[in-house]
Amino acid sequence: MKLAELHPEGTRETIGSVHFTAEDIIRFAGKYDPQPFHLDAEAAKNSLFGGLCASGWHTCAGWMKCFVPYWMGEIRRLAEQGIAAPKLGPSPGFRDMRWLRPVFAGDTITYFVTFVSAKDLESRPGWRINTILCEGENQEGQPVIRFESKVIEFP
């Protein structure tokens, strides 16, 4: 089964939620993005963000944290119906990522994936590149992140 056959174009699937604690935000930032508004609640008050908030890369990683178990679940769900799940490979990248709102300490972000389109790779018969829309919303339903990701699919 191809990814394009699994979900109708434009159908948004909920893939999971991540709760961002101050401790997690500071731990991630200390290692990968040590800027004052990701490390220190007091310093963050004086920034444009106005409060301690997650590195944008932490918010992205949260999407992947939800997608992997979601996809494992899809593989199992399809197997129970006797269907071989699409074989997805590495991603060559993403585009148009927008960090729409800060993710503040204490926020819970729910992530989504929407199948957008598929393109056959002329150089490798049977291989495709899928475009998927990835989104996240906070507990108020406000969008915090969106990006379009590419995913390779094998025959």
Add this chain to the structure above:
Amino acid sequence: MLYFEDFPAGKRFDFKPIAVKADEITAFAAEFDPQPMHLSEEGGKASILGGHAASGWHTSAMMMRMLCDGYIHETASEGSPGVDSMEWKKAVLAGDILSGTCTVTEARVSRSRPEIGIVKLSAVVKNQRGETVAICDYANMIRCRPTGDAA
């Protein structure tokens, strides 16, 4: 401290090299991207990536660290609205040494917030063989130099 005015188009910053460690690849993957090729050397060797490979999100995070150490730590940075494109060109494997540069491609003052500049940059991450592993075009909001502050 560097301000918006210090980021004209063409300005380049070099990254300090960082070593990609197997245990950090595994730790990042265990928390955010638990796929076999990121979790262990065996899983990596059995995959299309050919070795214990960092999650693309981990490579992105490592790039961010190099940006922080390269210029953001001494810049009046106010974060980023987003990334126009990220290309993961080549697998980043345990033992690799990453380095690279970022170059200003465009700089303008924000229309809605004249005290903030929006600087677009292109970061190129390379491995120890000089191969490009990632290219990232992104924006950085940077405060303009305060009035009366000498350069």
